[in-house]
Amino acid sequence: MGHKSGERRSTGASILGQVWSRPLPPEASAELDRFELKLREHGRAIYLSTPITTGEKFLLWRRGHGAELSASDSEYAAELKRQVIDENVRRVRPLHARLSENYPERWIIDPTVLEVEGWAQADYHRFWLEVLSRFVERLVVADGWFYSTGCTLEYAFARARHLPVLDAELRPVEAARAVDLLTLAADQLELAHLSGQTQREVATSLASSNAASLTRLLLKDEKLAALAEEQNVALFASFAPRDLDVRFALGIHPDERVGWSTERAIEHVLAGSRSSSVNVRSFLPGESKSSPFFYGLQSVDRVMDVLRKLAEDGYYTIVNETIDVRDGGVSGVTLGGVMEFGPDDTPRLVEREGTTSLPVAVGRRLLSKVYGVTLEIPSNPDHRYEFSVHPRRVGHRRGHVVTWETEAVVPVELLANTSWPNHFSRMIGDKTFGLLLAQCVGAYVPRTRVVNRRVAPFDFGTATGTGEWWLRTAPAQQTPGRFTSAPVWLDPFELLQSEDRDGIVASVLAQEAVAAEFSGATSMMTDGSFVIEGVAGVGDAFMLGATPPEELPAHVITAVRECLEDITASIGDVRLEWAFDGDAVWVLQMHKLRDALPGGVLSPGEAAAWIDFDPAKGLEVLRSLVEELRGGDRGVRVTGPVGITSHVGDLLRQAGIPGRFA
Numbered sequence: 001m002g003h004k005s006g007e008r009r010s011t012g013a014s015i016l017g018q019v020w021s022r023p024l025p026p027e028a029s030a031e032l033d034r035f036e037l038k039l040r041e042h043g044r045a046i047y048l049s050t051p052i053t054t055g056e057k058f059l060l061w062r063r064g065h066g067a068e069l070s071a072s073d074s075e076y077a078a079e080l081k082r083q084v085i086d087e088n089v090r091r092v093r094p095l096h097a098r099l100s101e102n103y104p105e106r107w108i109i110d111p112t113v114l115e116v117e118g119w120a121q122a123d124y125h126r127f128w129l130e131v132l133s134r135f136v137e138r139l140v141v142a143d144g145w146f147y148s149t150g151c152t153l154e155y156a157f158a159r160a161r162h163l164p165v166l167d168a169e170l171r172p173v174e175a176a177r178a179v180d181l182l183t184l185a186a187d188q189l190e191l192a193h194l195s196g197q198t199q200r201e202v203a204t205s206l207a208s209s210n211a212a213s214l215t216r217l218l219l220k221d222e223k224l225a226a227l228a229e230e231q232n233v234a235l236f237a238s239f240a241p242r243d244l245d246v247r248f249a250l251g252i253h254p255d256e257r258v259g260w261s262t263e264r265a266i267e268h269v270l271a272g273s274r275s276s277s278v279n280v281r282s283f284l285p286g287e288s289k290s291s292p293f294f295y296g297l298q299s300v301d302r303v304m305d306v307l308r309k310l311a312e313d314g315y316y317t318i319v320n321e322t323i324d325v326r327d328g329g330v331s332g333v334t335l336g337g338v339m340e341f342g343p344d345d346t347p348r349l350v351e352r353e354g355t356t357s358l359p360v361a362v363g364r365r366l367l368s369k370v371y372g373v374t375l376e377i378p379s380n381p382d383h384r385y386e387f388s389v390h391p392r393r394v395g396h397r398r399g400h401v402v403t404w405e406t407e408a409v410v411p412v413e414l415l416a417n418t419s420w421p422n423h424f425s426r427m428i429g430d431k432t433f434g435l436l437l438a439q440c441v442g443a444y445v446p447r448t449r450v451v452n453r454r455v456a457p458f459d460f461g462t463a464t465g466t467g468e469w470w471l472r473t474a475p476a477q478q479t480p481g482r483f484t485s486a487p488v489w490l491d492p493f494e495l496l497q498s499e500d501r502d503g504i505v506a507s508v509l510a511q512e513a514v515a516a517e518f519s520g521a522t523s524m525m526t527d528g529s530f531v532i533e534g535v536a537g538v539g540d541a542f543m544l545g546a547t548p549p550e551e552l553p554a555h556v557i558t559a560v561r562e563c564l565e566d567i568t569a570s571i572g573d574v575r576l577e578w579a580f581d582g583d584a585v586w587v588l589q590m591h592k593l594r595d596a597l598p599g600g601v602l603s604p605g606e607a608a609a610w611i612d613f614d615p616a617k618g619l620e621v622l623r624s625l626v627e628e629l630r631g632g633d634r635g636v637r638v639t640g641p642v643g644i645t646s647h648v649g650d651l652l653r654q655a656g657i658p659g660r661f662a
Contacts, residue, residue, distance in 0.1 A: 025123035339363035429474025602659030607635030
């Protein structure tokens with residue numbers, strides 16, 4: 001089971017070599033024998049490397065109340081246990097439980113449970129390296145591991161022994177990433193007058209031995225600044241914890257901001273914010289958890305108060321303009337040729353039900369019609385983009401589209417699950433959405449002007465040549481026969497006051513009439529065949545059931561069928577109300593035949609058996625399920641509605657596990 005303690009190998013790092021060359025501490029043999037017995041049940045083990053007496057919690061504590069105490073104070077040990085040790089132990093429990101679920105056949109070695117009287121920190125360091133050398137097949141590092149001397153040594157030792165190292169998300173911790181994390185941790189430790197020698201030496205050793213393969217890991221503000229070179233992002237300035245030095249200030253050349261104070265950079269962002277307010281985001285290098293966030297600050301003094309407090313705790317900070325996601329615009333994601341979006345939320349809405357899902361080209365056309373400008377929403381086969389669209393121009397480039405984030409992905413082709421009602425169709429009205437979509441996929445739709453409650457008036461459609469107008473209402477969700485549609489102009493305010501006391505009509509439409517020779521509607525039988533019915537002339541009475549269907553000429557049926565087939569080829573099964581003017585079929589209304597599409601594909605492949613997953617349980621549960629199914633012949637059946645661009649699909653595709661909607 002690996003080499004014994006008498007065998008020595010060069011680790012290539014002097015500080016690590018010094019620890020490894022120490023003799024094992026007293027009682028170590030008994031503990032190792034106990035481990036040997038335990039491993040007979042499991043074969044090999046996974047070691048959970050986590051800060052115990054040091055780490056991020058210790059760093060924050062020392063910057064606060066802990067700085068007032070010395071190690072000789074009577075309070076020191078009690079406060080260290082309460083503020084650091086107990087917190088570190090508590091924070092690692094969920095990761096331990098997750099590892100036990102993902103690796104049920106392996107023993108998870110947790111160093112927080114071992115306490116030997118008389119052992120110093122150096123004794124624990126030596127002992128755990130011995131455990132790694134004898135029993136462990138892979139190392140998993142907890143969040144904030146790079147702030148801990150012990151964890152840093154364990155990472156370096158595992159790298160030297162070619163053991164796989166995973167982070168708290170069970171992703172490999174490559175040398176390039178570790179170099180950046182350890183270097184930044186050393187900077188922060190030294191800023192707090194603590195030693196970062198181990199971190200800096202291990203980072204230097206890794207960098208020198210992997211120089212050819214290292215690619216620098218960018219911090220969050222560096223990623224935003226790089227993204228801003230190509231895309232419109234929220235105007236921002238960012239600051240380092242050391243003296244709140246200005247790192248970036250969008251819109252200002254670095255040479256022009258030489259000598260800028262923190263206050264001057266904040267003033268720059270406030271002055272450029274259309275809402276006259278800013279948000280403060282914070283982050284720690286390599287930290288996967290969310291960090292403190294402050295919304296809607298309106299003065300330099302208030303922002304400075306927040307930045308000083310965060311800097312004391314070692315946080316890097318980003319001050320960005322406040323962009324209202326409830327301004328009548330939408331947020332969403334593009335991935336694999338699919339665009340998904342919705343109003344009144346951040347791009348994370350694709351993780352939930354109610355999103356609009358369209359092919360990217362169709363989505364661009366539809367949103368450009370609604371907001372009255374050509375929208376360059378980003379899309380690329382090998383990237384996932386998070387974006388938002390706004391009626392007012394925002395961002396450092398003053399545009400209607402803001403890119404929030406982008407990440408490189410394995411190129412994938414997805415099929416949109418086009419379905420409505422959804423949150424966006426409810427905002428502009430069900431009838432409005434259906435007609436817009438029909439035009440965007442190539443159908444003839446009469447010229448229409450839309451007056452909406454939340455978006456400025458907009459136009460779409462094609463002139464029919466009659467010069468006559470209908471007044472139509474578009475409720476948030478289809479309510480057949482409830483509201484007036486009139487072939488003459490009526491006072492829309494009076495109409496809404498009399499018929500819409502509940503405010504469920506989202507839009508009022510003025511639509512040019514069609515000189516109809518025939519009118520009617522379509523449906524579909526359970527065998528998949530189309531049913532096309534109608535009457536000569538205008539079809540109002542037929543639609544109300546007052547007039548029976550008539551026999552339609554063959555050329556009319558053929559024209560309607562071709563129109564219907566073209567639409568369904570793009571967006572799936574729909575039901576049309578139509579009019580034929582002797583030359584063309586005009587779509588007067590379009591609705592989905594059913595509220596949701598049946599079982600779509602989230603991830604390609606076939607499975608011998610399907611395991612149900614409820615997305616309401618969250619991505620952490622799915623990650624555990626993915627690890628359980630990886631490499632097998634079972635697939636995942638998602639039992640609730642999610643966007644195809646959400647991370648649910650990402651996880652399954654990356655793991656090569658078939659995925660279906662229930």
